[in-house]
Structures are given as structure tokens and as C-alpha cells.
Amino acid sequence: MVETIVLLSSGLFLGWSLGANDAANVFGAAVGARMIRFRTAAAVCSVFVVLGATISGAGAADTLGRLGAVSALPGAFAVALAAAVSTFWMGRLRIPVSSSQSIVGAILGWNLYTASATDSSSLVRIVSTWAACPVLAGVLAVLLFLMTRWLITVFKPHLLRLDHMTRLGLLLAGAFGSYSLGANNIANVMGVFVADNPFSDKSVFGLFTLSGVRQLFLLGGLSIAVGVTTYSERMMRTVGTGLARISPVSALVVVLAQSLTLFLFASERLEQLLDGWGLPTIPLVPASSSQAVVGAIVGISLLRRAGLRRRMIGGISLGWLATPLLACATSLILLFFVDNVFEQEVARPQRFRSDAEVVGEVERLGLPAVKLAEFMGRERTNALRMSRELQLSAEAGPAWMPRGSGGSPNLPDKEPEKKLSYLERVFRSDVQEDAEADAVNGGPAVHPEP
Amino acid sequence: MPLFQSSRVVENQIDEFFDKVGEGALVFDEGVRAYMQDRREEFDHAIGRIDRLESEADKLRRDIEAYLYGHSLIPEHRGDVLGLLENTDNIIDTAKASLYQFSVEHPDIPEQYRPMYVELAESCCKCVEALLVGARAFFRDVGAVKDSLYKVHHYERQADELSDRLKRDVFDTDLELARKIHLRYFALNVERVSDRAEEVADRLAIYAIKRSL
Numbered sequence: 108m109v110e111t112i113v114l115l116s117s118g119l120f121l122g123w124s125l126g127a128n129d130a131a132n133v134f135g136a137a138v139g140a141r142m143i144r145f146r147t148a149a150a151v152c153s154v155f156v157v158l159g160a161t162i163s164g165a166g167a168a169d170t171l172g173r174l175g176a177v178s179a180l181p182g183a184f185a186v187a188l189a190a191a192v193s194t195f196w197m198g199r200l201r202i203p204v205s206s207s208q209s210i211v212g213a214i215l216g217w218n219l220y221t222a223s224a225t226d227s228s229s230l231v232r233i234v235s236t237w238a239a240c241p242v243l244a245g246v247l248a249v250l251l252f253l254m255t256r257w258l259i260t261v262f263k264p265h266l267l268r269l270d271h272m273t274r275l276g277l278l279l280a281g282a283f284g285s286y287s288l289g290a291n292n293i294a295n296v297m298g299v300f301v302a303d304n305p306f307s308d309k310s311v312f313g314l315f316t317l318s319g320v321r322q323l324f325l326l327g328g329l330s331i332a333v334g335v336t337t338y339s340e341r342m343m344r345t346v347g348t349g350l351a352r353i354s355p356v357s358a359l360v361v362v363l364a365q366s367l368t369l370f371l372f373a374s375e376r377l378e379q380l381l382d383g384w385g386l387p388t389i390p391l392v393p394a395s396s397s398q399a400v401v402g403a404i405v406g407i408s409l410l411r412r413a414g415l416r417r418r419m420i421g422g423i424s425l426g427w428l429a430t431p432l433l434a435c436a437t438s439l440i441l442l443f444f445v446d447n448v449f450e451q452e453v454a455r456p457q458r459f460r461s462d463a464e465v466v467g468e469v470e471r472l473g474l475p476a477v478k479l480a481e482f483m484g485r486e487r488t489n490a491l492r493m494s495r496e497l498q499l500s501a502e503a504g505p506a507w508m509p510r511g512s513g514g515s516p517n518l519p520d521k522e523p524e525k526k527l528s529y530l531e532r533v534f535r536s537d538v539q540e541d542a543e544a545d546a547v548n549g550g551p552a553v554h555p556e557p
Numbered sequence: 558m559p560l561f562q563s564s565r566v567v568e569n570q571i572d573e574f575f576d577k578v579g580e581g582a583l584v585f586d587e588g589v590r591a592y593m594q595d596r597r598e599e600f601d602h603a604i605g606r607i608d609r610l611e612s613e614a615d616k617l618r619r620d621i622e623a624y625l626y627g628h629s630l631i632p633e634h635r636g637d638v639l640g641l642l643e644n645t646d647n648i649i650d651t652a653k654a655s656l657y658q659f660s661v662e663h664p665d666i667p668e669q670y671r672p673m674y675v676e677l678a679e680s681c682c683k684c685v686e687a688l689l690v691g692a693r694a695f696f697r698d699v700g701a702v703k704d705s706l707y708k709v710h711h712y713e714r715q716a717d718e719l720s721d722r723l724k725r726d727v728f729d730t731d732l733e734l735a736r737k738i739h740l741r742y743f744a745l746n747v748e749r750v751s752d753r754a755e756e757v758a759d760r761l762a763i764y765a766i767k768r769s770l
Contacts (some may be wrong), residue, residue: 141632148693266638266696266768267564267571355633 111305114180117188119330122296124194125206126156126334129292132365132396133284136358137277138343140478145340151278152285152339153332155305159289160328161321163373164297177217181451182442183299189213189438190295193430202426203297205395208237210295216438217299220446221454236392237427240368241402248364248403249410254359263425269356276359284366289328291373294393297327303455357407364403369394563628570621571696571746572758574642575689577614578649581607582685582750585652589747590680592659593671604656611653637764644694644757648685651753655746664743665736673723674747677716681750683710688754691761695768709758715752720744 134148176182190209197204211233218225264272306319320409348537353361371377372394376513401423588603590653599752627634691705727740 260700263698264562265568266631266634267568271564533682 111180115300115305115326117184117186117191118297118300118327121187121191121194121206121210122327123338124191124198124333125292125296126331126336126337128194128198128204128334129206129288130156130285130331130339130401132334133288133344134173134277134281135400136353137274137281137355137363138340140353140355140358142277142355143273143281145343148281148343149336149339151282152335155282155285156289156331156335157325157328157372159286160296160324160331161289163286163290163375164293164328165320165375167274169347173182176453177214177299177302179452179455180223180303180305181445181449182217182453183303184187185208185431185441185445185453186213186217186299186438187296189441190217190434191296192441193434193437196433197426197430202422202429204426204430205237206292206295207233207393207395208427208430209434210298210350210393212434213438214299215431216435217442217454218348219435220439220442223454233392234389236372236390236394237398240372240394241398241405244364244368244373245406245409246398247367248406251360251363252357252407253360255356259356271353273314273359274396277355277362280359280362280366284362284369287366287369287373288330288396291369291393292396293324293327296331297323353404355406360407361400361403364406365396367397368399368402369396425435439516439526440487458506562733564694567621567624567630568696570617570624571642572693572695574614574617574621574702575645575693577610577617578645579611579689579739581610581614581649582682584610584744585656585750588679589659590675593666593675598641600656600659604660606709607653609655611649614646614649615617632770634764637767639762641658641695641757641764643693646759648688649752650756652685652750654674654683655750656741658746664739666740666743667732668726669703673719674728674743677719677723677744677747678750680716680719681747681754682731684709684716684751684754687712687763689760695761695765699765699768701762706758706762713751713755713758718723719739720748730731 129151130152134143134152135166136146137143138148177186187210190213193209193212194204194206197209211230213228215225217223260268300323301320304319304323306322308316308318309322353375367387371389372392374389375391376393401420405420442453445451584603584607588600588607591597591599591603622639625631626639631638660706668718687705687708691709694701694705723744727737727744730737732740
């Protein structure tokens with residue numbers, strides 16, 4: 108138990124630093140503009156971050172898990188610590204940091220160190236989100252700003268009533284933003300521990316069962332809440348005036364746009380809804396609240412032709428490039444130390460097999476043509492090599508997901524890349540963590556560890 | 558809606574404050590007219606009314622300020638709102654002081670100049686009324702503020718011209734210098750009300766720009 112807590116401590120540290128920094132993105136403008144007291148903001152933020160993390164944290168965590176399933180707790184410790192140190196360091200340099208970028212960089216470091224395959228489609232999806240997130244937040248902010256301005260022009264509320272409504276709106280949007288922050292960013296804090304989750308399912312007073320993953324997310328949510336309560340006040344008071352001076356109504360628009368952006372990248376229900384309607388889905392990816400806030404403020408400032416501190420934007424953009432690189436390098440160094448100095452297992456060996464059962468499953472699903480005969484009876488331990496061989500033998504183009512998107516009942520209808528990644532998962536025989544992930548996703552595990 | 562009840566109370570207080578100032582301007586106009594038409598009783602009545610209105614406006618202003626600061630409301634515009642209220646309050650103070658001067662000094666105004674004083678007071682009153690339209694718009698429809706501010710400047714200029722003409726006419730006569738100076742002093746005394754209104758209008762224009770940003 109003590110060992111588990113020690114190994115989780117890096118994730119809790121990351122959660123604390125996320126709470127200290129990112130809560131300012133949600134409530135900073137409101138507290139900085141003296142519209143909401145810090146105590147109120149901290150209390151609301153803490154409660155809703157924990158709720159968001161526990162209730163809706165699974166979606167983004169799953170995508171992060173696909174990027175690289177950190178399969179051993181000491182490895183996850185090093186990865187989370189690398190992300191936390193990078194976040195803290197960049198914060199010390201007064202560069203707005205993204206915990207999402209830190210953790211992705213750190214996971215890539217783990218993949219490199221352990222010769223694990225990086226799921227290129229997940230990586231592309233995450234990196235493209237980094238570009239899409241501020242743009243989407245900016246567009247949403249502009250639309251919301253125009254709508255708010257129109258409403259104010261039409262209904263002409265009294266200045267005092269507008270003030271009251273703005274306060275109420277800031278509080279509600281802040282609560283929504285905190286929920287979205289918890290739902291989306293818990294993946295950054297605890298995502299790396301999911302693959303080797305130390306918690307088991309527990310019944311809560313016989314009322315409902317709290318799964319191991321939810322317990323993990325609850326713990327992560329609490330660490331974020333502690334960060335919010337203990338260390339976010341200074342950040343909250345300074346944010347909002349750094350990039351451009353914004354009014355309380357603009358602050359409300361910024362918080363709403365940021366919250367909506369994070370929610371769009373975290374809502375499994377929305378994804379299911381869009382999928383059900385046959386519309387393109389929004390990827391469930393841990394997006395950065397800092398990027399969303401910057402995008403929203405820049406959007407409003409451009410619309411109003413208000414003065415932007417261009418130098419600061421340059422610094423922030425540079426930080427967005429530097430953070431994942433720094434986290435990746437730190438992760439490599441820490442993993443080396445954990446592996447060689449402390450002699451801890453940073454990754455579990457992976458095995459891939461093909462047998463009659465696998466062939467049967469492949470045929471049942473009608474997966475793309477792969478020369479299965481080449482794989483029959485053979486076992487692989489190097490994911491990169493396995494991936495390369497599979498890609499060479501497949502006609503459906505390259506795609507590799509260590510944990511795949513298996514378990515989805517409507518998988519055969521999905522595109523060939525997903526089928527191929529599913530195939531790889533079928534091949535893989537050491538995927539007991541998938542059973543847990545699938546339990547979170549609501550789908551059955553197809554090929555758990557016997 | 559109970560949610561906005563406290564805000565509604567202050568909204569009403571602000572409206573009431575502007576009502577008091579507007580009524581004060583009308584009473585000032587009536588007072589000057591009553592003095593010029595030698596209706597002493599009505600003049601004294603006007604003095605009593607403006608005195609009461611001024612102290613009621615003061616009380617309302619203090620209550621509003623205390624509420625805004627006590628509840629940390631409209632942090633972005635609180636200073637502007639307080640500035641607006643205090644300067645608007647100065648208008649009724651000036652009007653009251655002006656009527657009191659008539660009451661204390663009993664200026665002997667020749668018959669031919671009396672209509673000009675009445676007209677001057679009327680312009681001042683219109684100037685204050687136009688300002689109050691803008692001041693109310695500041696709270697509800699900031700875009701409409703400038704629509705009333707040009708009227709303030711128009712009536713203030715009109716008051717300036719009337720006052721100037723009055724002073725020139727007075728100094729063109731063979732009246733004693735002391736009396737000329739006394740008459741000029743009362744022209745300035747009445748005109749000061751429109752000057753105060755214009756000062757507030759200038760501030761209001763800035764506040765409106767700040768609010769629309």
C-alpha cells in the first residue's frame with residue numbers, strides 16, 4: 108500500500124500543480140476582475156473538478172492510454188513525475204504551461220525508452236488537437252461574444268442587473284469549466300496509471316460499485332482540488348490581465364468558450380450522439396485549458412481590435428513547442444534512473460501471438476486481409492517490430508494501437524485502420540489492462556489475459 | 558425575480574436619485590421665475606422644496622455608494638458610477654445655492670432684464686434634463702448616451718449666449734457699477750447650473766466610451 112502511494116505520488120504532484128495552474132484558467136478572470144471571491148471560486152472549482160474527473164474522466168484517458176499504455180507502476184511514476192517537473196519548471200519560467208502537452212511528451216519518452224510502439228493515429232489526433240483547441244476556443248469565443256453583445260443590445264439590462272447576471276454566469280460557467288477540466292485533464296494526471304491500476308472495484312455502502320479506475324480518478328481529482336485550494340490564488344489574481352485587458356462580460360465569454368472546448372474534447376455522450384447521427388466525431392483527447400483560454404482571449408481581442416501583447420503570445424507559442432520536448436527528455440532521464448539506479452520495472456514485457464483462436468476472431472469480424480499464415484504459431488515481444496511486420500503484411504494501410512479500439516460492438520463498421528488496430532489487439536496476449544479499460548468504456552474485453 | 562431583488566432596489570434608488578435632481582432643476586426654474594415675477598410666497602416655497610430635494614438626493618447617493626462598495630458590485634465601473642452620481646449631485650447643490658443667493662441678497666433686477674433671467678434659468682433646466690436622459694441611458698443603453706449629450710452642449714451654449722447678452726446689456730446701461738456687478742453676478746450664478754451639467758456630460762461621454770469597450 109505504501110509503495111503504491113509512493114508510486115502514485117508523482118501523479119498526485121502533477122494533479123496538485125495542474126490544480127494550482129489550470130484552475131486560474133477557469134476562474135482567473137472572474138477572481139482577477141473581483142467578480143467572484145477566491146474562496147467561492149476555490150470551493151466551486153474543487154467540487155466540480157472532482158465530480159468531472161470521477162464521472163466523465165474515462166474518454167480522454169482512453170485516448171491517452173492508446174498513445175502509450177504505461178504498463179508498470181514505477182514507469183508510470185517516472186512518466187507522471189517527468190510531466191509534473193516539466194509543468195513546474197515551465198511555470199517557474201512564467202510560461203503558461205499545458206499539462207496535456209507535458210504528459211504526452213512524457214509518454215512518448217516512455218515509448219522511446221521501452222521500445223513500445225507509438226500509436227501514430229492517436230499521436231496525430233492529440234497533436235492536431237493542440238492546434239485545433241485554441242482555434243476552436245477562439246471561434247467559440249467570437250460567436251459567444253457576438254451573441255452576448257446582441258442580447259445586451261436587444262434586452263438592455265440595467266448595469267447592476269448585468270453585473271448580477273455576469274457574476275451568476277461566471278459562477279455557473281466556472282462550475283461547468285471545472286467539471287470539464289476534471290473530466291478532460293484527469294487523463295493527464297492519472298491516465299498513465301490506468302494500465303497498471305493498483306485499485307480494485309469497491310462497493311460503496313452497497314449502493315453502487317466504484318470501479319478501480321474511478322477510484323484512481325477520484326484520487327487524482329482530489330489532488331487537483333488540493334492544488335486549487337492551496338496554491339491557485341496568486342495565479343487567479345494575475346491571469347486575465349496578462350494577455351489583454353478584458354471586461355467581466357468578456358471574462359464570462361472566455362470561461363464559457365474554454366469550458367465548451369474542453370467539454371467537446373471530453374464528452375463521450377456527445378461522441379456517441381454524433382456517431383449515431385453519422386456525423387464526424389470530435390476526438391476525446393486531453394485538451395489544454397491554457398491553450399483554450401489563450402485562443403478565446405485572442406479571438407475576442409481580434410474581434411474588438413483591442414491591443415494584444417504580441418510578445419507574450421510569441422512566448423506562449425514557444426512554450427507550447429518546448430513543453431512536450433522538455434517532458435520527453437525529462438521522462439527519458441527519469442526512466443533511466445528508475446530502471447537502472449532503483450532497479451524498478453518500468454515496463455512489462457509484451458507478447459504477441461497468433462493461433463487458431465485469433466484467426467477465428469479475425470474471420471468473424473471480417474477484418475482486412477492480412478497474411479495470417481506468416482504469424483501463425485509465432486510469438487513477438489517487441490511491439491515496434493510486431494507493428495512493422497503487421498503493417499507490411501496488411502493491405503489496409505499502417506496503423507498501430509497497442510491497446511486498440513477493441514471491445515466496441517460496432518467495430519466491423521468502422522474504418523480499416525481501426526480494424527487493423529483491433530487485429531493487433533487480438534494478437535496481443537498480455538493485455539489484462541484492456542479488461543479494465545473496456546469496463547470503463549462499457550464494452551466487453553475480447554481477449555483478456557487467460 | 559427574487560434573484561435580482563437587491564439589484565432592483567439599487568436600480569430604483571439610482572432612478573429616484575435622478576428624479577430628485579431633475580425635480581430640483583424644475584424647482585430651480587420655477588424659483589427663478591417666481592422671484593422675477595415678484596411671487597415671494599412661491600419663491601420661498603421653491604427654496605423649501607429644493608432644500609428637501611437636495612438632502613434626499615444626498616441620502617440616496619450615500620446609500621447607493623455604500624451598497625455598491627459594501628457588496629463589491631460593478632467593480633469595473635464602480636468608480637465611474639460614483640463619479641457620475643457625485644457630480645450629478647453637485648448640480649442640485651449648485652441650483653440650491655443659486656436660489657439661496659436670491660433669497661439672501663434680494664437683487665434688485667430691472668424689469669427689462671427679468672425675462673432674460675427667466676430664459677437663462679429655463680435653458681439651464683433643459684440642459685440638466687438632457688443630461689439626466691444621458692445619465693439614465695448610461696445604465697441601460699450605453700449607445701444612447703451620446704444622443705442626449707449633444708443636447709446638453711446645445712442648451713449649455715444657449716445659456717452661455719443668453720448670459721453673455723444679458724451681461725453686455727447690463728454693462729451698456731447707465732446703472733451704478735455696483736449694481737451692474739451685482740446683476741452680472743446673478744447671471745453667472747444662474748448660468749453655473751448649466752456649467753455643472755456640461756461638466757458631468759463631459760465625464761459621462763468618457764464613462765460611456767469605457768463601458769462600451
